[in-house]
Amino acid sequence: MQSSDTSGAPAVSGRRILGLALPALGVLAAEPLYLLFDIAVVGRLGALALAGLAIGGLVLAQVSTQLTFLSYGTTARAARLHGADRHDDAIQEGVQATWLAVGVGTLILVIGQLLAVPVAGVIAGDAEIAAAAVSWLRIALFGAPLILVALAGNGWMRGVQDTIRPLRYVVTGLALSALLCPLLVHGLWGAPRWELAGSAVANVAGQLVAATLFVVALLRAGVPLRPRRRVILAQLQLGRDLIARSLAFQACFLSAAAVAARFGAAAVAGHQVVLQLWNFVTLTLDSLAIAAQALVGAALGAGERRGANRLAWRITAWSALFGGVLAGLFLLGRSVIPALFTDDTAVLDQIDIAWWFFIAIMPFAGVVFALDGVLLGAGDAAFLRNATLTAALVGFLPFIWLSLAFDWGLGGIWTGLTVFIVLRMIAVVWRTLSGRWAVTGADRQVRVHDETGG
Incomplete structure (x- = not known):
């Protein structure tokens, strides 16, 4: 350290x-x-x-x-x-x-x-x-x-x-x-x-x-x-929450793909192009989240609660800034990047619908990914599970299926993703400000897990 x-x-x-x-x-x-x-x-x-x-x-x-x-x-x-x-x-x-x-x-x-x-x-x-x-x-x-x-x-x-x-x-x-x-x-x-x-x-x-x-x-x-049975069981306990969180992601994105397909080939193709670019953005943001995990976890293990908190906000500021820079680059490339994937005008029109949502959520995603990394590094997986499931059930999934019912198209689907990101951002910012995640000590992971409702 x-x-x-x-x-x-x-x-x-x-x-x-x-x-x-x-x-x-x-x-x-x-x-x-x-x-x-x-x-x-x-x-x-x-x-x-x-x-x-x-x-x-x-x-x-x-x-x-x-x-x-x-x-x-x-x-x-x-x-x-x-x-x-x-x-x-x-x-x-x-x-x-x-x-x-x-x-x-x-x-x-x-x-x-x-x-x-x-x-x-x-x-x-x-x-x-x-x-x-x-x-x-x-x-x-x-x-x-x-x-x-x-x-x-x-x-x-x-x-x-x-x-x-x-x-x-x-x-x-x-x-x-x-x-x-x-x-x-x-x-x-x-x-x-x-x-x-x-x-x-x-x-x-x-x-x-x-x-x-x-x-x-x-x-x-x-x-x-x-x-060592005790350690393996503790890892499985933490894994239970992360699996539930991952399943929430899968349910949302599979539902989005299924609904987009029902709006026609151009809609699902446009959705797929923007979604792949979104996946690229999440990879870059996740790299800073991994750094947050390692550094914040180590700080808490060393008993440096205040240091962990300062690290959390510093990396979050970096990630939000990086998300903003990416948003600016994709904004400048709006007329060029989609054409690299297709020359079909119907697909390009659908991409344009999703593009503005894609750009708008990047700075918010920067905050979400960084603080996800902070809370994961603190072993606060149960809170992340609950926050993700709530945001999926209240935000993303309802908009996806309402889009199908009322024919909102990709605009409705990507509104759902935007609400999903914003709700998660509110949750992780509130949790980080509360300080309840910052439990120090090398043997406190399971206790953090239990205190957050795991």
Whole structure:
């Protein structure tokens, strides 16, 4: 932990914050960039293979998305211990999260193999597409435990304020996948031509390399590797709240996509373009949130309540400013950026409807993401769960379904997203101002959780 100034605030420089945030952004962005490459490679096989990849990838992504507590929850717990100079205990959080990842990942593998055919059939709605999806999914599911091990590895390393090694490990694994993917899909340079199955094999190979690097890092840390039931149960308790929060997000965005589709092809295409740009914005803002998690958690673990509070507002100001800058850039690019995705005038008209909402919410999102990171770093996951569920049920979901009932189109859907962001901002600002989140001490994560209604 860095030295404190006379006010008790940790002397954390802007360079230190960026030193954590930028590598974290690299990790967040690396997989989406690889997935675009994977789509481009498989797309040359034709529409059927691409549809199979889309359905199979959706199934696997939905599973792994719900288990990000292995990363974010582990960061919160490890950061407190790191701040209290209990370095070995912080790494132990990574050991236990890795055991949990292996157990849950193996369960997903088994259940996924049993349910691959019916699940793909329901989602695809076409026998040929479902068969292609299953051929990819049966292989890709072997990567489920590996994906979760990497999430756990990212979590504990961020907690000890090391975001460089996770970036190296993830990029190394994805580089191998990127090398193998065209070789195995198209049979280049004498490699076997496995077509869609080759994509799945390439993915698993890269995931195996990344997971192995994270496990080797634990082995080299020299801490005991046996499972500890009490720690695993505490991680699951924190994970319960983060999973509920994640499910709220999924319900909202899946509902938005379903309703947009009912307004016609142009509406759903326009919604998808703006939503993908929104996902890009959230990745950049989330990198600062990860820095907030690690630094605030460490400050609380060191007993520096006032320092944690000052860090919280400093990073929030940075994030809000960054959101404002992004809003300005997208405002300037309003006539150029949408045309990079389509030249269809009907789709462009729909994009224009959503564009103003997209720009308006960015500064608010900067505040929300930063304070989400602060409260996650404090282990205040139960409050975040309740705030997200309330904002979804009161704001986002009603506007989505009212848009369908009254034919409000994308304007209604994106009004719902705007209300969702504003309600969450009000909640996290109120919570941060209350100070109830700032419970100090390395062993206080579970108590924070219990006090907030968990």
